[in-house]
Amino acid sequence: MTTTLSRIIKYGLQTFQRNGWVSLATVVVMILALLVFHFLIIFDVITGQIVTVLNDKIDIAVYFKNEAKEDDILKLEGALADLSEVKKVEYISKSKALDIFKSRHKNDATISQALDELTDNPLLASLNIKAKDPEYYAIIAGFLEGENLSGIVEKVTYNQNRGAIERLSSVVGTLQNFGLVLTAFLAITAVLVTFNTIRLAIYSNREEIGIMRLVGASNKFIHGPYIVNGILYGLIAGIVSLIIAAPLIIWASPYVSALMPELSLTAYFTGNIAGLFGYQLLFGIFIGTASSVLAIRRYLTI
Amino acid sequence: MEEINLKIKPGEFVSVVGKSGAGKSTLLKLLIGEEKPTKGRVIFGSYEVNKLHPKDFPSLRRQMGIVFQDFKLLPTKSAYENVAFALEVDGHPQEEIEELVPQVLDIVGLKDHQHNFPHELSGGEKQRVAIARAMVHNPSVLIADEPTGNLDKINTDEIMKLLIKINALGTTVILATHNDHIVNVIGKRVVSMVDGRIIRDEEKGKYVIA
Numbered sequence: 136m137t138t139t140l141s142r143i144i145k146y147g148l149q150t151f152q153r154n155g156w157v158s159l160a161t162v163v164v165m166i167l168a169l170l171v172f173h174f175l176i177i178f179d180v181i182t183g184q185i186v187t188v189l190n191d192k193i194d195i196a197v198y199f200k201n202e203a204k205e206d207d208i209l210k211l212e213g214a215l216a217d218l219s220e221v222k223k224v225e226y227i228s229k230s231k232a233l234d235i236f237k238s239r240h241k242n243d244a245t246i247s248q249a250l251d252e253l254t255d256n257p258l259l260a261s262l263n264i265k266a267k268d269p270e271y272y273a274i275i276a277g278f279l280e281g282e283n284l285s286g287i288v289e290k291v292t293y294n295q296n297r298g299a300i301e302r303l304s305s306v307v308g309t310l311q312n313f314g315l316v317l318t319a320f321l322a323i324t325a326v327l328v329t330f331n332t333i334r335l336a337i338y339s340n341r342e343e344i345g346i347m348r349l350v351g352a353s354n355k356f357i358h359g360p361y362i363v364n365g366i367l368y369g370l371i372a373g374i375v376s377l378i379i380a381a382p383l384i385i386w387a388s389p390y391v392s393a394l395m396p397e398l399s400l401t402a403y404f405t406g407n408i409a410g411l412f413g414y415q416l417l418f419g420i421f422i423g424t425a426s427s428v429l430a431i432r433r434y435l436t437i
Numbered sequence: 438m439e440e441i442n443l444k445i446k447p448g449e450f451v452s453v454v455g456k457s458g459a460g461k462s463t464l465l466k467l468l469i470g471e472e473k474p475t476k477g478r479v480i481f482g483s484y485e486v487n488k489l490h491p492k493d494f495p496s497l498r499r500q501m502g503i504v505f506q507d508f509k510l511l512p513t514k515s516a517y518e519n520v521a522f523a524l525e526v527d528g529h530p531q532e533e534i535e536e537l538v539p540q541v542l543d544i545v546g547l548k549d550h551q552h553n554f555p556h557e558l559s560g561g562e563k564q565r566v567a568i569a570r571a572m573v574h575n576p577s578v579l580i581a582d583e584p585t586g587n588l589d590k591i592n593t594d595e596i597m598k599l600l601i602k603i604n605a606l607g608t609t610v611i612l613a614t615h616n617d618h619i620v621n622v623i624g625k626r627v628v629s630m631v632d633g634r635i636i637r638d639e640e641k642g643k644y645v646i647a
Contacts (some may be wrong), residue, residue: 351498
């Protein structure tokens with residue numbers, strides 16, 4: 136058994152080397168396919184990040200009337216925090232609001248002066264609410280605008296930038312769907328091209344396969360080297376595509392970061408390199424093996 | 438092919454003769470399972486070849502050595518590797534292969550060409566590699582389908598000498614040919630075929646044009 140296995144591996148390596156041009160062509164096709172996957176993954180990461188950033192920008196602020204008691208506000212804060220739709224509630228008291236306002240305008244002399252002259256704090260206390268999903272904002276807004284809170288609530292700011300954000304979200308959503316379709320389309324193309332290349336490689340060896348049968352080689356003995364070949368294709372293509380993609384990603388990273396400071400492609404890439412490589416390897420090995428198995432079957436009947 | 442009733446005993450040297458298209462090759466292909474009969478039985482030792490599943494062919498074919506007109510060597514393997522392949526498929530240990538293959542290549546006179554690839558060898562040399570491959574695993578039967586069809590007279594004689602030598606060592610040899618000269622010279626059993634039928638079967642026969 137081990138003798139057979141070692142012979143199969145030996146022949147796999149030998150075929151790979153002696154059919155140099157066919158091997159090269161197959162590996163190049165697989166590299167191209169894997170590169171396409173690389174960039175689709177990156178595309179997905181970028182659009183995903185855009186959605187996250189946008190969603191993070193949405194929140195609801197409730198401003199309370201001057202006469203509203205802090206106890207009532209804190210009670211409402213507790214009630215909101217208990218809602219399953221709510222991710223985070225932040226209470227900003229009148230004095231805190233003033234601090235924020237002051238620090239934001241500390242370089243503006245007129246405003247600072249004007250503030251100093253005030254005896255009364257004109258700012259309102261508020262709660263900033265973030266929902267777990269953008270869809271929940273409508274529900275939360277509805278709750279805050281309800282009758283039973285009308286006594287303390289001055290206004291709910293949600294509607295102002297909602298339109299813009301929703302439109303952006305839907306654009307990004309469409310983009311992601313488009314990316315998904317593109318990924319599926321290119322994945323199928325890559326699989327078919329790779330499959331066909333391997334099939335042609337085996338077709339060019341069909342006579343040899345027949346000879347092996349006539350000399351008394353069992354199917355696994357004929358088959359095995361092609362699977363070894365397929366694994367080798369996947370391994371080399373996986374490594375090379377990573378080597379090609381890495382500098383491109385690192386090169387593009389600052390440009391992407393300039394647009395979206397929250398996203399570092401380089402960090403994403405180095406953080407996920409094992410996973411990326413693993414998937415590619417699996418893909419390479421799977422497609423190499425499956426193509427060989429499917430392509431060779433018909434020549435094993437002699 | 439019709440009404441074929443042929444029995445070959447162990448150790449015999451049988452020549453199957455006839456014009457191209459008479460059914461010689463088909464007869465041999467039936468024996469190795471490359472073709473299936475529409476009716477009738479093909480028995481090889483304990484195998485009923487016509488009922489074998491393709492996955493059982495390997496074990497059948499390891500009992501035989503097959504030589505073809507077009508050599509059928511593996512083009513990406515050297516002479517040595519081609520011969521070794523017949524042992525490797527059978528799971529022979531490496532030491533045995535390293536010992537046997539050079540011996541057999543020596544018998545067929547190719548000791549100096551072990552590491553040449555088929556495209557670097559002449560027709561006669563290729564056929565000798567093929568014979569070495571067909572005999573290295575010590576099969577009980579050697580089947581040769583027009584082994585000299587692509588060779589000149591000198592090489593033909595060399596190949597025939599080899600086949601006779603192999604037969605003398607106890608291996609059954611079944612030879613299909615349309616070369617009347619070689620059949621007449623060896624003077625062994627001759628089965629003559631015309632249009633898919635056996636018309637003559639003689640011990641120490643001659644190739645008679647029907």
